[in-house]
Amino acid sequence: MSERARHWQYEELPGVDLLRARYVRKTFVRHTHENFVIAAIADGVEVFHHGGGDQHAGAGSLALVNPDVPHTGRAGVPEGWRYGAVYPSVDVVAEIAAETTVLRGTPGFVSPVVDDPYAAALVHQVLRAADEGNALAADTLLRAAVTRLLRLNGGPMPRREVRTAGARIAARARGVLEERMARPPSLQRLAAELGASPFALLRAFRDAYGMPPHAWLTDARVRRARRLLDLGTAPSEVAVAVGFTDQPHLNRHFSRMVGVPPGAYQRERKNVQDLR
Secondary structure: OOOEEEEEOOOOOOOEEEEEEEEOOOEEEEEOOOOOEEEEEEEEEEEEEEOOEEEEEEOOEEEEEOOOOOEEEEEOOOOOEEEEEEEEOHHHHHHHHHHHOOOOOOEEEOOOEEEOHHHHHHHHHHHHHHHHOOHHHHHHHHHHHHHHHHHHHEEEOOOOOOOOHHHHHHHHHHHHHHHOOOOOOOHHHHHHHHOOOHHHHHHHHHHHHOOOHHHHHHHHHHHHHHHHHHOOOOHHHHHHHHOOOOHHHHHHHHHHHHOOOHHHHHHHHHHHHHHO
16 A cells, blocks of 8 residues: 655645645654644544653544654554644644634643534535635635534643742753754753753753654754745755764654655745745
8 A cells, every 4th residue: 555645735724734635654753843733534543652651543533733742653453544734833723722712811722532423514614615725615624624623622721830940941952953954953062051960961851852852853853844845945954953873864854754755845836936
């Protein structure tokens, strides 16, 4: 059974990424998204590690992940899984929540899996409307899907407040890695700069961000790569700019987190920019 995926944007749905895919052997490594993940499973089963345990999403259910929450993804059955997903930004979801729910502040999803065939069907209809260039339907259906899921499974987004000394060290380490993404220091050197031991820094960083510094750095590099690709930067230049050794290195990590190679990702972005 062949694998296929399309990751794109529709110019009439600003702030929203779209994905339609079938995966069999695909494995998503631990990563995060800046946007919400609303993935409707059409058939098969997806398993993803989230919040300390494996979650299973089958046909008619939705996998829901809040922004910046580490998670993975893989097939839960031999035939893999087929799904459609929308990735609305925090601003898009907050706007819908303020207009159609009683949630205040920054909303989020409480449970990572919801069994709701009706909401799942709405997500697939959003993708179909976007494919057909039906802006009115795509926008309407997206708002209906997000509203329904927030009413069924919405709550205040958990706040990560830096209170402990370990959390403050982790935040400082993150700042260093963001600033020196292309040439990061070793764990030992980073810890020494921050006045901590390597294992204390490792433990603090994992507690704060859900993954060790090297995994977080790869995730951050892919995020920055996406922004550069959106601006039209060539993948070979992007690879060097974010600190990967070469374009194949970028391709491998990008595909394992985004689901498509950077070239295919950028072509879809270019199509949207040309339409605009």
